[in-house]
Amino acid sequence: MKTTETPAPLPAESGAVLAKEGLPPAVPPKEKREGTVLNVFSHGVLVIWAIMVVMPLLWAVMTSFKDDRSIFSSPWSLPGSLHFDNWSRAWTEANMSDYFLNTVLVVGGSLIGTLVLGSMAAYVLARFDFPGNRFIYYLFIGGMSFPIMLALVPLFYVVNNMGLLNTIHGLILVYVAYSLPFTVFFLTAFFRTLPTSIAEAAFVDGASHSRTFFQIMLPMAKPGLVSVGIFNFLGQWNQYMLPTVLNTDPDKRVLTQGLVQLAVSQGYKGDWSGLFAGLVMAMLPVLAAYVVFQRQVVQGLTAGALK
Amino acid sequence: MQHGKYRFIVGFLALPLGLYALFVVWPFIQSIYYSFTDWTGLSPEFKMVGFGNYSRMLDDEIFWKSLQHSLLFALLLPLVTISLALFFAFMINVGGRKRRNGPVVTGVRGSSFYKIVYFFPQVLSIAIVALLFAFAYNPDSGAINSVLRGIGLDVQPLWLGDPDLALWAVMGVLVWSTVGFFVVLFSAGMASIPAEMYEAALLDGANRFTTFFRITLPLLWDTVQSGWVYMGILALGAESFAVVQIMTTGPGGPDYSTTVMVLYVYQKAFRDGQAAYATTIGVALLVVTLAFAAVVMRLGRRERLEY
Numbered sequence: 346m347k348t349t350e351t352p353a354p355l356p357a358e359s360g361a362v363l364a365k366e367g368l369p370p371a372v373p374p375k376e377k378r379e380g381t382v383l384n385v386f387s388h389g390v391l392v393i394w395a396i397m398v399v400m401p402l403l404w405a406v407m408t409s410f411k412d413d414r415s416i417f418s419s420p421w422s423l424p425g426s427l428h429f430d431n432w433s434r435a436w437t438e439a440n441m442s443d444y445f446l447n448t449v450l451v452v453g454g455s456l457i458g459t460l461v462l463g464s465m466a467a468y469v470l471a472r473f474d475f476p477g478n479r480f481i482y483y484l485f486i487g488g489m490s491f492p493i494m495l496a497l498v499p500l501f502y503v504v505n506n507m508g509l510l511n512t513i514h515g516l517i518l519v520y521v522a523y524s525l526p527f528t529v530f531f532l533t534a535f536f537r538t539l540p541t542s543i544a545e546a547a548f549v550d551g552a553s554h555s556r557t558f559f560q561i562m563l564p565m566a567k568p569g570l571v572s573v574g575i576f577n578f579l580g581q582w583n584q585y586m587l588p589t590v591l592n593t594d595p596d597k598r599v600l601t602q603g604l605v606q607l608a609v610s611q612g613y614k615g616d617w618s619g620l621f622a623g624l625v626m627a628m629l630p631v632l633a634a635y636v637v638f639q640r641q642v643v644q645g646l647t648a649g650a651l652k
Numbered sequence: 653m654q655h656g657k658y659r660f661i662v663g664f665l666a667l668p669l670g671l672y673a674l675f676v677v678w679p680f681i682q683s684i685y686y687s688f689t690d691w692t693g694l695s696p697e698f699k700m701v702g703f704g705n706y707s708r709m710l711d712d713e714i715f716w717k718s719l720q721h722s723l724l725f726a727l728l729l730p731l732v733t734i735s736l737a738l739f740f741a742f743m744i745n746v747g748g749r750k751r752r753n754g755p756v757v758t759g760v761r762g763s764s765f766y767k768i769v770y771f772f773p774q775v776l777s778i779a780i781v782a783l784l785f786a787f788a789y790n791p792d793s794g795a796i797n798s799v800l801r802g803i804g805l806d807v808q809p810l811w812l813g814d815p816d817l818a819l820w821a822v823m824g825v826l827v828w829s830t831v832g833f834f835v836v837l838f839s840a841g842m843a844s845i846p847a848e849m850y851e852a853a854l855l856d857g858a859n860r861f862t863t864f865f866r867i868t869l870p871l872l873w874d875t876v877q878s879g880w881v882y883m884g885i886l887a888l889g890a891e892s893f894a895v896v897q898i899m900t901t902g903p904g905g906p907d908y909s910t911t912v913m914v915l916y917v918y919q920k921a922f923r924d925g926q927a928a929y930a931t932t933i934g935v936a937l938l939v940v941t942l943a944f945a946a947v948v949m950r951l952g953r954r955e956r957l958e959y
Binding site (some may be wrong): 386605 | 656657658660661663664665667668669671672674675676677678679680682683686693739740743744746747748760761766767768769770771772773774775776777778779780783784785786787788792793794795798799802828831832833836837840860881885888889890893894897898914917918921922927930931934935937938941942945
């Protein structure tokens with residue numbers, strides 16, 4: 346389907362001549378044909394990639410409704426009957442409900458912590474002159490390009506010594522700390538774009554610095570907070586490396602960890618259909634949220650790379 | 653504005669900076685220090701060994717393999733992903749059929765549909781994607797080989813079980829999951845290029861493929877460059893850790909054929925009880941990451957000056 350018939354380049358003169366003769370900028374016929382070939386070719390290529398993206402996901406959904414035998418004998422056949430019991434088995438017996446709860450707790454706490462602490466630091470760094478301002482800013486930014494795994498080796502023992510290993514609140518603190526670099530980077534830039542006059546007026550009227558921040562600056566920064574919030578939400582919800590190292594207690598597992606563990610243990614039990622049900626269960630809420638909040642999600646995730 | 657300013661600054665910075673210093677900065681410094689010791693991680697005692705770990709690393713065959721693979725992840729993977737994404741984004745934004753009285757260059761029909769679908773994998777956890785593909789790659793009952801059987805091809809690769817193929821299979825998964833992000837990112841950039849530029853070039857006899865290299869790419873260069881750094885850092889760290897650890901046997905693949913530096917750090921520290929040696933490899937990973945970012949930024953800058 347990938348046609349190789351790329352149209353021959355137009356001779357440079359013909360276009361130039363047309364332009365010189367003062368013809369209206371209508372598209373010459375040859376050009377039109379080139380456009381059509383390109384159009385068919387584009388659609389062909391784009392559709393193929395769309396299928397390649399969607400098929401594995403559909404395959405997972407389909408498989409989650411099949412029984413184990415047909416998963417192995419005919420991977421692509423439609424399920425003979427819908428085995429909803431796979432889903433209930435995954436939810437209860439395979440502890441998916443616990444993993445969901447843990448993830449919600451960890452991500453909820455981390456997200457609030459990240460936004461509060463990140464915006465406080467970013468506001469001070471963006472709006473106040475003081476010795477060491479640049480140093481602290483670059484200290485935060487540097488965290489974005491350093492390999493986290495290097496720090497995780499000693500961090501494991503730091504967290505352990507503080508008695509925070511395998512606890513939900515310990516994991517929250519670590520998530521917040523590792524989300525700060527990007528959050529501070531993004532929000533510092535955002536606070537700089539906000540007008541200073543309103544905050545100054547509030548200050549002249551006798552509002553304290555912290556009151557000015559909470560009642561005036563934060564509401565003004567809402568669009569930035571939404572973008573960076575979505576970015577952090579997805580990053581923390583999908584986090585795999587941090588919990589793998591710092592959260593080894595089976596009861597405290599988050600979703601990603603739990604699923605990987607499930608894949609290992611179901612391998613022994615042979616309950617593949619239950620595992621696929623778990624996978625789809627973990628995929629669907631995020632995909633659904635994405636489809637609904639599509640514009641904001643794309644903005645939030647691409648915000649970092651565009652800066 | 654002076655009154656209480658410093659008290660406010662300290663009050664707002666103390667918590668975020670303290671948390672960041674304790675969980676991020678301090679472990680980084682510690683791990684560089686530990687790389688000169690013989691610390692096992694299992695007991696608190698250790699003594700200094702100078703550059704012992706470093707000379708051991710230079711003789712470690714598995715380290716060199718992991719370094720090679722990590723470099724492939726940082727250089728080749730973004731190259732393939734970004735090229736594909738540029739190609740798709742160009743098709744989406746320029747491949748449209750010319751409409752009467754419309755601009756010469758238009759996006760294809762359904763361009764927003766493509767962008768939504770391509771972005772799907774980006775919102776999923778890389779751990780979930782890795783699990784899904786670990787099953788799809790299964791030689792007997794996986795989705796991919798059964799498609800090959802279905803279309804009558806007689807090749808049934810072992811994929812993750814084949815030392816020559818495993819690394820490519822793993823990298824393919826990262827391409828699959830990241831292309832959509834860049835398609836959306838580049839599309840946003842391409843949409844802001846004025847259509848008159850294309851119009852003028854087409855009238856002067858350029859074909860659409862020349863316009864890509866002469867107009868689109870130079871104008872998007874900044875985005876491409878920062879995207880490359882962004883993806884390279886992820887591919888050296890969290891992303892390659894998740895896919896290699898989850899998908900390949902060992903983990904690290906048959907005959908260490910897929911092991912990457914970040915996984916090797918993890919295994920040395922948390923499986924083999926050689927924390928000091930793990931931090932040594934971590935320091936090497938840090939050097940590779942910083943060198944990679946510096947090289948891409950430097951090369952990119954020179955490229956840009958030529959235009």
